[in-house]
Amino acid sequence: MTSGRPIDVSLQSPTLSGEDMPFELVGFTSDPMQTSAGEATPPWSRWLPISVNDTYGDPFIPEQIENTTAKLASLSDHNAPIAIFTKAGYSSRVLERLGAVTHIDRAVIFYSLTGLDEGGISFEERVRMIAALKRLFPNTLVFTRPIIRNRNDDPGTLRRLSEVAAAHTGLLVLGGLHDAKKRKKIENSVEDQLIAYCDELGVKTFHKTSCAAAWLHGRDCWVHDLKGPRNLDVLVSLGYEFGVTDGRVVLEQGTTGDINFIRMITSSEVFVHNLVSNYNLLTLPSGKRKLESTSSWFAWSENIDTCLDCNYCIIKQIEYLKKMRVRIGVHPSRLPEIVTGARTTIDFERFRLTKLPRGESGRHTYGDVRVTKPCRARVYASPTRTSGSSVPRFH
Ligand code: SF4
Incomplete structure (x- = not known):
């Protein structure tokens, strides 16, 4: 079964070709494929959980913020969660730009907090950024990724991460480090310890970002709650x-x-x-x-x-x-x-x-x-869940 769709004429251009694209010549705003299709948008595409700028170039650093906010603006009628993964330091310019984002309920901000002071950004500065993000985006979570053996897997650090979640977000997603086969691993004992601290502090914990976002948006977890095949x-x-x-x-x-x-x-x-x-x-x-x-x-x-x-x-x-x-x-x-x-x-x-x-x-x-983990989205009563909240059939 192959598609009978016509070839996108813009792809005929040698200037629009993925890694071979002359990036400097074809700016983001000049590439029509980086903008909404408007009325031609297929309904199913609005239900696709999407991450924005989750590669090299943190979405909330000054060098990337214009691109990030342009993408968020173009997703204003998106129905599915929009994930942002960040470890950026505090920046009033970045926060000011983010203050213009209107559909804040769709965005889910996963702040990677590790205690490793990446980029020379102190723990205290990160906590300040988390607090500021939470004021802008109600769906802000602490994401403990990565936890690395003998670097930040000690009880003191795990407790500190849990306490930030307790003070600022109430929600925490566990994470891990990729091993040689690109499977995320986190030692069970570390995971159990983090969950125990969070339970004690009243913080809800999730194994995967999809579970947390599904819970926040009151929809089925698209990794675990499979009801198809459909679409x-x-x-x-x-x-x-x-x-x-x-x-x-x-x-x-x-x-x-x-x-x-x-x-x-x-x-x-x-x-x-x-x-x-x-x-x-x-x-x-x-x-x-x-x-x-x-x-x-x-x-x-x-x-x-x-x-x-x-x-x-x-x-x-x-x-x-x-x-x-x-x-x-x-x-x-x-x-x-x-x-x-x-x-x-x-x-x-x-x-x-x-x-x-x-x-x-x-x-x-x-x-x-990949290492599979159980879904914890059903462990907690969802703040928004309604019946019939799975991804719909589109035909
Ligand atoms: S791990 Fe660090 S350097 Fe690599 S993309 Fe994430 S924030 Fe950037």
Whole structure:
């Protein structure tokens, strides 16, 4: 099944081609795929959980804030949570720009607090920033990522992180460090300790950002509460070739990114016969544009060459990101337009660090490539949950 959609004419231009894009020449605002499709927006795209600027170039540093606020403004009619991951220091200029964001209820701010003083930003300054963000965005959470063995996994640090959550957000998401296979790990004992502190302090805890955002928005968790398959026509319109077996969407070939993205769209488990990459890149036939989906979020990012330079940063190891100026993703309303009908142009063989050992087989599902965690969205009564709050069918 391939899409019969016409080729997006703008992709004919050599100036709009993902990592090969002459970034300096084609500004963000000159790229129509970075803006809303307006009345042509497909309804399903408004339900796609999306992260903004979650690559190199923290969304709330001065060098990135104009791009971040432009994206947030263009998502003003988005129905799904919009995730922002930040470790930025306090900046009144940044906060002033964020004060102009109107649809604050859609945004979910995950502030990575580790006690590691990344970028030379002190713990106290970060707490000040968290407090300021919470005043602007009611859905602000402490995100304890990463916790690194022998660096910040001691009880004193864990207690300190929990106390900031208790004082300022009331909500905390546990996180972890990627291991060599890009699976996030956090020692159970550390996790148990953090949850115990949070329980004692009255802080609600979640294992994944999707669970927390789903809870805040009163909708089913799109990672755990799977009720599909549904919206299969959307997959067809996006150029995916697939089948359905035993209630699962089945791909002959795909990536970890495909598993993540298709699960979001269809609310169903995904099985890939031949997993060609453990990266979050999609094989969706989008010409030279690079699309990514983490397990919880469709990524829309301006990867720039400035960030906090954390010494544990994994983005600097990813071949197609590093500290380069690269544009990842498009405005979600533009997704159908960028499907070219051609086979993907991404050559995964080029990516030596794709994290799938040569000749390794037997990895077909999300649980084979990532550490799965239980959903805690149902542990707490949701502040907003109403019946029928799952992603709707669109046909
Ligand atoms: S340097 Fe890397 S880990 Fe640190 S904030 Fe930037 S992207 Fe995140």
